[in-house]
Amino acid sequence: MSQEFFAKLTQSLVDGDPDATFEYTKGALAAGIEPMEIIKKGLIPGMNIVGDKFSSGEYFLPDLIIAADGMQKAMVLLEPELLKRNQAVESAGTVILGTVKGDIHEIGKSLVGTMLSANGFKVHDLGVDVAIETFIQKATEIKPDIIGLSALLTTTMVNQREVIKALANAGLRNKIKVMVGGAPVTRSWAEEIGADGYAEDAMGAVQIARQLVSK
Amino acid sequence: MPNKIRSVHDPRISLNILSKEDIEKIHTATLDIIESVGVRFPSHKALDILEANHAVVDREKMIAKIPGEVIEEALSKAPPNYTLAALEPALDLPLDGTYSHLGTDGCGVEILDAFTGERRRTTKQDVSDVARVADYLDEIAFHWVPISAQDCPPYSRSLHELEAIWKVSKKHLQTESIINENEMQTAIEMAVAIAGGKDALRQRPILSVMQCTTSPLSHDGGSLEAGLVAAEAGLPIGYMTMASCATTGPVTLAGNLVVGNAEVISALALMEMAYPGCPVYYAAAQTAADLRTGAYTGGGPEDFLFGAATNRLADFYNVPLSMGAFATGAKEPGWQSAVENSLSAFMAVSTLSDMLLGAGLLHGSRILSYEMLMLDAEIWSILCATFEGIIVDEENLALDVIRSVGPGGNFLAQKHTKKHMNERWLPRYMDRRPYNVWEQKKDGAREWALQDAQRILREYHPQALDEKLIAELDRIIKAHEDKFKP
Incomplete structure (x- = not known):
């Protein structure tokens, strides 16, 4: 169940579909998956793939920006949940x-x-x-x-x-x-x-x- | 000082790029956007004028939604033809739809020093030096402020730039670096002093003004207000869009034209609402953003297409066009700059863009190179010759000469040859020497161009204004500085 959500979240970022990222995040939270898990196992792997594809020349700037938009949409849902748990994403x-x-x-x-x-x-x-x-x-x-x-x-x-x-x-x-x-x-x-x-x-x-x- | 300009005139080559229906679709789409989405005019002065002309104005967002018929009505007041005056009337530039004139590029921030090769920040002296070289070249019809006088205070810098150019050249000057009302007023005061009065300036505008839009669908408040001041004084005023595919405009070319068009015609309409009949022009330097970095590219097929298409739009609105061409993205003169500058200029001239910008800058209009300026002038001379086309008449068919030479002879000794040989194009920088001659030094266009520029810089010191006028310009700038020093 969790694995399926993680795969879908990752894929939604790679596909550049921010609405799907938002929906899967909502679904994952509703299914009781921990917000930090969603970030670490679903979203970050997706962003990493997008970053790698950009570096290798396969993806272009719009691909990056759209993925970042998906990430942001997901964080709107995840940040209040993290806050409730007194957790925070490690910031660069x-x-x-x-x-x-x-x-x-x-x-x-x-x-x-x-x-x-x-x-x-x-x-x-x-x-x-x-x-x-x-x-x-x-x-x-x-x-x-x-x-x-x-x-x-x-x-x-x-x-x-x-x-x-x-x-x-x-x-x-x-x-x-x-x-x-x-x-x-x-x-x-x-x-x-x-x-x-x-x-x-x-x-x-x-x-x-x-x-x-x-x- | 020069007494002629080498512009493209009555070209015999033209390009069919957008059909009448295409243009109408772009126009209709543009009016739809201006009326339903609106354009941001961050100036209450501008919004007051638009509101008085039936625009729906949101003062908080500073967005005006302007009815299409209001835009069309305002644009119909713009004069279709006028002349950019020079301090020397022989250097006047008619904008009557039969010429393409080349200007320098702007506004760079660095220069490759002609004598040391060092890349450094630009100064007022550099502005003057570049203007001297541009004045020398017949191919350069008018000046843009090519580089920024960064050693002058920000609140009077644009005035120092004008002064530096006016002192050394009688060619027309178009400023693109004045973006607030008070500097525009002072610039006009300077132009009035040179022209010999306000009416004289209105009759013979030795200064024209270019402002940028802020894509997508926005203007800069200072640029709008400076433009209104210029329009009031009768100076030709244009608004330039630089909407870039994928960043500040839609990724598709037609969509990008719509966004840019909405910006430009909404600004020109504002000028005509405020000062009906004032001379305005369309200006554009659209491009495609680089897909990997998002940067302005300054070259590539999209630029070439925009270069040709935009004059069709300007023609539709019956106003002259100032089109960004040349302005390569290359880091140094070479293969890329030659391809980009030749093709962009060719395409813009193929639809008879009235003014072309701009020669001499590298890296997307950021770094001035004297070599590039000289080489761009050579590209222009190639275009001038190319667009003369092929004249087919008795003299040019040369039947008598062909008969007299007959099979197997040659034409070198013919009077007809001597009579017409100066019509054939000769390069300054193309290498047509025998291979072994080249082999001795392996030099070429870049070295020769630089040597020519160095020679001009050493030997050519034109004085365009008398001492009294120079003192007057100094006084005007000083008064401006005293008043506006922060």
Whole structure:
């Protein structure tokens, strides 16, 4: 019975069918299977297969995003159950993400958020046009491992530097790693403003995030 | 300083890419989306105008649902033809549906230094240097701000970019880097100073303005408000969609055209509602996102198809088009850049896109390369020659010459040959030397292009403005900085 649910959950992620993932999760919970079992034996194996297929070039970005969506739908059901049992999924790290003040470009930042979540990070996405103070407030509140700052314009890119300065002023800089991204952002810019990491795409961002939390 | 522009004119080759029915389907679908889903206009000023024109406005979400007939009515007020003026009238660019003009690309953030080869962040001096080379090349008809003057303050950077270009070139300038009202106002003040008054600027707009949409189905508030300021002053204003298949637009090409079209025509309609009859243009640089990374690709068959298809849409709305072509995704000039830039430009010209962007940048419009700029100009010269097509008349059929040479002779010594030989295309950078000559140094296009660029940079120092005007531009920028310094 459990094995059948696990296989179906795994397959629903591999097939890219988030509604099925949601339904099987519901069914598995109703059948009395422990939420942590559902995650470890049903969902994570599915995400791993999707990840492997992406790495080998068989799957494309939409396959990854759709699988991550399925995972998220399942977690909506599973998280309250975990909470009841005083359990928590082991997180790869906590990340605050946002597009800096004056900039409303969303997709790159959101893609990074999805990919980080799919790879086990707990992501707090503050959205776009995020004020410097908002980053600081949130950082003070949840003490993330990483803050990710996105910018698409050369004129707003400078606010990445301002957030880093503000983190220093708030005494948070040495406790939090900062990564930056966006079309005009380059490695030399990242170095100049004292960011800890830079990547050109979402997959690169996941690698950098992993490195940063392992340091 | 140059006194002519090499544009494609009255081409004899054309491409049938979308039927009349196809265009109508795309148009109907677009109006359906604008009316039923709406487009986000994050500017109360814009929403006020749309609301006064019978749009249903959600102020909280800042989304306007605009009736189709309102869009059509507004677009019908746009002038079909106008001229992009240059500081030197011989360099004016007619947008009358018979020309394709090539501009530089923008807006890069890094440059490959012409003398050291180092890749570094761009400065105001670089903007000026690139503009000098672009001014020198007959193939470059107008300037975009090719790279960002990152050593200037963010709140006046776009003004420094304009000044850097105006100081060295009399060609038309189209800015794509002004995205708020106050900088637009100051840019107009600068243009007014050069043109010799507000009316003179309206009559001969030496500056045009390009704004980006925010796909899917959204605009940027600052871009809308800057556009309205430009439209009020009579500067040609265009909105560019860069909707990318699979990320910011549907994965299918027709669907992507619908999303991009909704963004562009909703913005152009807004301009016409606010200032009926103001010169507007369609702008687009749609692409397919890379399926493995989600990144903007800047090349590939989808781009080529969009390049050709979009002018059919612009023609349908009877406005000029500024089309993203060239702009290779390649990391250095080479095989990829040659394929992408040749095909994208060919396709865009095949439907007579009025303005083409843009020469000189690598890595999806991020890194300026002088080599690339020179090589792109050569691609353009190939296209100019190709689109001249084959003229079939008495002189060109050359029967008398064929008769006089007869079987087995050759045509080299014929007067007819001497008379017409300059019509044949000659390369600057194609290697047509004997093999053994090449073997000695094994050099080629890239080396020659770079040497030419270096020579231009060393020797060509055009002055487009007199000292008094330069001082006036400096004063205007200074006043702007004093006022808007945070």
